[in-house]
Amino acid sequence: MPNALLSVHKINKCFGPTVALRDVDFTLLPGEVHGLVGENGSGKSTLTSIIAGIRKADSGEMFKNGAPYDPASVVEAQKNAVAMIVQEMGTAPEITVAENIFLGKENAFREKGLVSKKKLNKAARDALNKIGVTNINPGMPTFLLNLEERKLIELAKAMVDEPDVLIVDETTTALSHDGRELLFKVIEEMRKKNKGVIFISHDLEELMNVCTIITVLRDGDIIGTLTKDQFEEETIKTMMVGRELTGHYYRADYDCNVGEKIVLKAKNMTGAHLVEDVNFELHEGEILGFGGLSGGGIHELGRLLFGIDKVIFGSVELADGTVITDANTAVKNGLGYVSKNRDEEAIMLQASIRNNAVLPSLTKLVRRGMIAPKKEKDLAKEIIDELRVKCQSMEQKVCFLSGGNKQKVVFGKWIGNEANILILDCPTRGVDVGVKQAMYQLMYDLRCRGCSIILISEELPELIGMSDRLIILKNGKISGEFMRSPELSEQDVIHAMI
Ligand SMILES: Nc1ncnc2c1ncn2[C@@H]1O[C@H](COP(=O)(O)OP(=O)(O)OP(=O)(O)O)[C@@H](O)[C@H]1O
Numbered sequence: 001m002p003n004a005l006l007s008v009h010k011i012n013k014c015f016g017p018t019v020a021l022r023d024v025d026f027t028l029l030p031g032e033v034h035g036l037v038g039e040n041g042s043g044k045s046t047l048t049s050i051i052a053g054i055r056k057a058d059s060g061e062m063f064k065n066g067a068p069y070d071p072a073s074v075v076e077a078q079k080n081a082v083a084m085i086v087q088e089m090g091t092a093p094e095i096t097v098a099e100n101i102f103l104g105k106e107n108a109f110r111e112k113g114l115v116s117k118k119k120l121n122k123a124a125r126d127a128l129n130k131i132g133v134t135n136i137n138p139g140m141p142t143f144l145l146n147l148e149e150r151k152l153i154e155l156a157k158a159m160v161d162e163p164d165v166l167i168v169d170e171t172t173t174a175l176s177h178d179g180r181e182l183l184f185k186v187i188e189e190m191r192k193k194n195k196g197v198i199f200i201s202h203d204l205e206e207l208m209n210v211c212t213i214i215t216v217l218r219d220g221d222i223i224g225t226l227t228k229d230q231f232e233e234e235t236i237k238t239m240m241v242g243r244e245l246t247g248h249y250y251r252a253d254y255d256c257n258v259g260e261k262i263v264l265k266a267k268n269m270t271g272a273h274l275v276e277d278v279n280f281e282l283h284e285g286e287i288l289g290f291g292g293l294s295g296g297g298i299h300e301l302g303r304l305l306f307g308i309d310k311v312i313f314g315s316v317e318l319a320d321g322t323v324i325t326d327a328n329t330a331v332k333n334g335l336g337y338v339s340k341n342r343d344e345e346a347i348m349l350q351a352s353i354r355n356n357a358v359l360p361s362l363t364k365l366v367r368r369g370m371i372a373p374k375k376e377k378d379l380a381k382e383i384i385d386e387l388r389v390k391c392q393s394m395e396q397k398v399c400f401l402s403g404g405n406k407q408k409v410v411f412g413k414w415i416g417n418e419a420n421i422l423i424l425d426c427p428t429r430g431v432d433v434g435v436k437q438a439m440y441q442l443m444y445d446l447r448c449r450g451c452s453i454i455l456i457s458e459e460l461p462e463l464i465g466m467s468d469r470l471i472i473l474k475n476g477k478i479s480g481e482f483m484r485s486p487e488l489s490e491q492d493v494i495h496a497m498i
């Protein structure tokens, strides 16, 4: 197309035997917010990372404003006004916020040979202000910031040079309501200025709200493109999976016949940060949901329960009186934890899928002092099959999996361990609708087998749809409790949140 901001033509990309992209044609017009959607492993990140100069295509052509475009690096893409916020962590933890924002551009801040911290910090503050972020200190080491703050730093970094093309890969799941609003504002401004945005999300509702056009990928093929008037959730889902998704998304029952037995008790649980004087009891075979606004303490609660952070007052106790003091004790006593910070806390990126998947179960796989290789492989295979992890083999390193498939491995390793208390912090973050459905089914099956689940989530429909009971935290304290009921609405719950 003559007036396209960016167009790619017949792009192919393989990773070994995996075809990630097959003859992909894609066009971004000025003023477009172009959604990319598809199941986990369908090729979204691969396509956008080629556009952003992170990887090279095996074959095909790209054009930026009609001229041939073939960036050899991220910096070269940025010089062509193409910027991307990556799906994984895109900031370096050990340097400051300002250094991250101007990484590779420090020369602009040299004074007599030395980088002027003052100038650098000032420029970073301006960059943050420009996207509406005022509460981050540019001189702070990045590792002190949470996931959301780091994503906002990436956004500031991407916007520094006023790109023509902004790519946002699965970022909103890391953002709170306010963070999303900031991002949407930036996107809206780009659209108004006739620039282009490529927006990747698994949240179809959000996608339909934010985008002006949506392209669906499946297994490396472009399936089709929908214009705004054609947006419809069912249509998109069917295009994504190539079949109609049937059955219930969430569980369908409303009889919360949970066990009498109390398997975990939080008594006056108080953490160093946010969680304050929280009391509750978790029953056998219960899905207990925890919701609340960002900053309400739900993620911190999960970390305290699993012993990652220290309980400074009160306690977390199991049925037999064991007190959870650290994560080791938790694992030994049948607790499992899926962290929201997948890449940092939940997975060994350089290890194989097999090694990751069986990790919590190792003691069960030991025979005569050694790990029984057949048992280990069987377990890994079971987990891969049950969660349909898209991979070349169980020996593939986890870092080479797509985002959603990594999440499946994290989830799978605790299922494999037959943990009897699972703490799941945003378990369906970044997974596609098909797998989400499978995870919900799995949670329900586990519950029916007597496993107890703490479901921490930022998605109200998920909490209402899956929980036997739902507790809301506000400013670190319990502000509401709801029993499962077909009448329970999002409105009822929101009241307790704000
Ligand atoms: N570096 C790599 N090495 C090997 N295989 C890879 C690599 N990167 C991606 N793949 C594979 O290419 C395919 C496409 O992956 P991609 O990351 O583009 O998916 P995606 O659509 O972004 O998925 P998700 O929604 O889970 O993020 C997947 O099968 C993935 O496992």
Ligand SMILES: [Mg+2]
Binding pocket: 044, 045, 046, 087, 170, 402, 403, 404
């Ligand atoms: Mg991806």
